[in-house]
Amino acid sequence: MSVPWISIGGAVLRRTALAALTVWIVSLGVFSALNILPADPTTAALGPEATPEMRAAYRRLMNLDVPPVPRYLRWAHGMLEGDFGVSVVSRNPIAPELAQRSVFTGVLGLASLLLSVLLALPLAVLSARRAGRILDVAVSAFAIAVSALPEFVVAIGVVVIFVSNLRLFPVSSNGIAEGDLTALVLPVLTLTLGAAAYVFRHARVSVIETMSAPYVRTAVLNGFSPARILWFHVMPNAAVVVVNAVALNAITLLSGVIVVENVFGYPGLGQLLVQALNANDFPKIEAVAVVTTTLLVVINLLADSLVLFLDPRLRTQVASGPR
Amino acid sequence: MGRAVARWVSIVVGGIPGRVGLGLAVGALAVAVVGPFLAPYGYTTLAGPILQGPSPTHVLGTDQLGRDVLSRILYGGRSVIILPACAVTLAFALGGALGLLVGYRGGRLDQLVTRAADILMSIPPLLLVMVLVIALGTSDVVLIATTGIWFTPRIVRIVRAATASVCTKDYVLAARVRGESTASILWNEVTPNITGTLLAELALRLNYAIIFITTLNFLGLGVQPPSSDWGLMVSEGRAFLGHRPLISIMPAVMIGALAIGVNLVSDQIAVFLARNVQTSSRL
Numbered sequence: 223m224s225v226p227w228i229s230i231g232g233a234v235l236r237r238t239a240l241a242a243l244t245v246w247i248v249s250l251g252v253f254s255a256l257n258i259l260p261a262d263p264t265t266a267a268l269g270p271e272a273t274p275e276m277r278a279a280y281r282r283l284m285n286l287d288v289p290p291v292p293r294y295l296r297w298a299h300g301m302l303e304g305d306f307g308v309s310v311v312s313r314n315p316i317a318p319e320l321a322q323r324s325v326f327t328g329v330l331g332l333a334s335l336l337l338s339v340l341l342a343l344p345l346a347v348l349s350a351r352r353a354g355r356i357l358d359v360a361v362s363a364f365a366i367a368v369s370a371l372p373e374f375v376v377a378i379g380v381v382v383i384f385v386s387n388l389r390l391f392p393v394s395s396n397g398i399a400e401g402d403l404t405a406l407v408l409p410v411l412t413l414t415l416g417a418a419a420y421v422f423r424h425a426r427v428s429v430i431e432t433m434s435a436p437y438v439r440t441a442v443l444n445g446f447s448p449a450r451i452l453w454f455h456v457m458p459n460a461a462v463v464v465v466n467a468v469a470l471n472a473i474t475l476l477s478g479v480i481v482v483e484n485v486f487g488y489p490g491l492g493q494l495l496v497q498a499l500n501a502n503d504f505p506k507i508e509a510v511a512v513v514t515t516t517l518l519v520v521i522n523l524l525a526d527s528l529v530l531f532l533d534p535r536l537r538t539q540v541a542s543g544p545r
Numbered sequence: 546m547g548r549a550v551a552r553w554v555s556i557v558v559g560g561i562p563g564r565v566g567l568g569l570a571v572g573a574l575a576v577a578v579v580g581p582f583l584a585p586y587g588y589t590t591l592a593g594p595i596l597q598g599p600s601p602t603h604v605l606g607t608d609q610l611g612r613d614v615l616s617r618i619l620y621g622g623r624s625v626i627i628l629p630a631c632a633v634t635l636a637f638a639l640g641g642a643l644g645l646l647v648g649y650r651g652g653r654l655d656q657l658v659t660r661a662a663d664i665l666m667s668i669p670p671l672l673l674v675m676v677l678v679i680a681l682g683t684s685d686v687v688l689i690a691t692t693g694i695w696f697t698p699r700i701v702r703i704v705r706a707a708t709a710s711v712c713t714k715d716y717v718l719a720a721r722v723r724g725e726s727t728a729s730i731l732w733n734e735v736t737p738n739i740t741g742t743l744l745a746e747l748a749l750r751l752n753y754a755i756i757f758i759t760t761l762n763f764l765g766l767g768v769q770p771p772s773s774d775w776g777l778m779v780s781e782g783r784a785f786l787g788h789r790p791l792i793s794i795m796p797a798v799m800i801g802a803l804a805i806g807v808n809l810v811s812d813q814i815a816v817f818l819a820r821n822v823q824t825s826s827r828l
Contacts, residue, residue: 370752379797473669515672518669
């Protein structure tokens with residue numbers, strides 16, 4: 223049977239279009255929410271004592287007096303060219319700060335993602351092969367508990383154990399800016415726990431389900447070794463689930479990153495977003511929102527495409543008409 | 546109605562995780578509901594010296610303003626339970642009605658609603674809701690509405706899928722032949738047969754709503770001081786974790802009990818549903 227590569231291309235193209243549409247909707251939504259609704263950025267920049275004349279002058283200076291539609295067009299055009307505008311509070315350009323913080327957040331997110339997969343996959347396979355035994359029950363219970371908890375509760379637990387009692391790591395991760403890598407430990411640990419719990423639960427169920435599938439039973443009856451069955455029959459299927467779980471995880475990880483960065487004072491995008499929100503710094507909020515959305519959508523897109531390549535069944539589904 | 550409730554309760558307590566979960570959730574709920582009547586002090590009352598350790602007069606000590614930590618915990622559960630409950634109710638009212646309708650009717654409207662739900666679902670929630678909270682200001686109504694609207698497309702999809710699979714059954718056809726109205730078919734034939742799916746989803750959404758709303762409160766984007774709220778309390782007590790850890794830890798434990806409890810209940814229902822599907826397909 224020939225593989226319908228063209229329909230894969232079509233599916234990927236369709237998803238790319240949907241991704242671009244999402245980014246556009248978010249940019250429009252964020253922009254209109256901030257510009258049509260009554261929050262006032264001049265209060266943050268000039269303080270509550272500012273006279274109406276001062277406010278008006280500041281609005282003119284920062285181009286806030288331009289009507290919304292041309293302002294959106296100008297802003298969106300700038301975004302496309304990599305110009306993220308100027309903070310209305312500090313009046314510094316946003317792009318350099320955004321770039322630096324993206325690197326910090328990227329390091330945090332990628333390290334957690336990688337570690338969580340490295341931690342969760344072997345545990346999931348072990349648990350699945352001995353389902354119902356003590357290791358499986360213990361790890362599963364822990365994973366359920368962690369995945370049900372808000373990240374800040376996990377973070378508080380991590381701080382209580384490692385800082386208050388063991389006195390191991392700094393509670394503030396500000397040092398990352400000076401290259402202090404121990405600053406990474408607690409935020410990464412907090413995020414890894416949550417992400418690993420998620421990957422573990424999905425991978426475990428998938429391995430258990432695959433192991434009871436008829437074709438695996440056939441392989442067992444053929445007398446293949448357990449290792450061969452695991453690696454050549456079970457894992458290719460589980461891989462699809464893992465890629466999906468990791469992609470979904472990226473979305474959960476984003477909300478986790480926002481929380482964790484704020485708990486530990488880690489100078490990344492999440493901290494920048496909350497700072498900008500509290501200061502009503504509109505251009506900054508808009509920039510962070512659009513950048514993070516783009517990141518997420520791209521991750522999702524990559525994962526979707528990867529799954530299409532990994533799972534031949536989806537390819538034929540794509541080929542055989544509308545979903 | 547009473548019989549149905551009793552049946553689902555017996556299903557939930559049928560397994561150890563469900564029993565533990567129901568216990569935790571009901572315990573936290575009891576603290577939130579009865580707590581304010583048992584609190585020895587008001588939640589803003591300056592009851593003693595600041596940052597005291599546990600003592601007979603202040604069982605869990607006092608916080609940075611000298612307020613009784615136990616009393617604040619007893620008061621602080623209301624928002625943690627009422628806000629998520631309202632948000633999930635809103636989402637199920639909107640998403641459930643729409644999902645039932647398009648799942649039953651199908652056609653153009655179905656395609657349109659599904660597409661719209663797809664697009665809405667690919668927008669990162671925390672980000673958008675945070676922006677909305679800032680733009681509209683923080684109030685209970687904003688928290689409930691934004692969380693509810695975030696959940697709605699997911700509930701539309703799930704209810705739609707469940708409805709569509711039930712609608713092919715003979716009893717639905719029979720009701721249609723009898724000439725019953727759409728509303729009557731949806732309410733009397735479809736709804737009772739997707740209750741399990743709805744319940745599992747309801748508990749899961751409640752868990753997410755608790756996580757989400759306590760997180761907003763923790764970040765200072767939700768309930769504002771001097772209100773007493775478990776999420777807010779964890780945040781306020783953070784500075785004193787080394788010295789007086791109970792100020793942060795106790796409300797974190799309460800949130801944990803509630804969140805884990807609700808999640809376990811959801812899991813137990815999902816396990817029951819999965820087992821039922823397996824046995825019915827085997828028959």
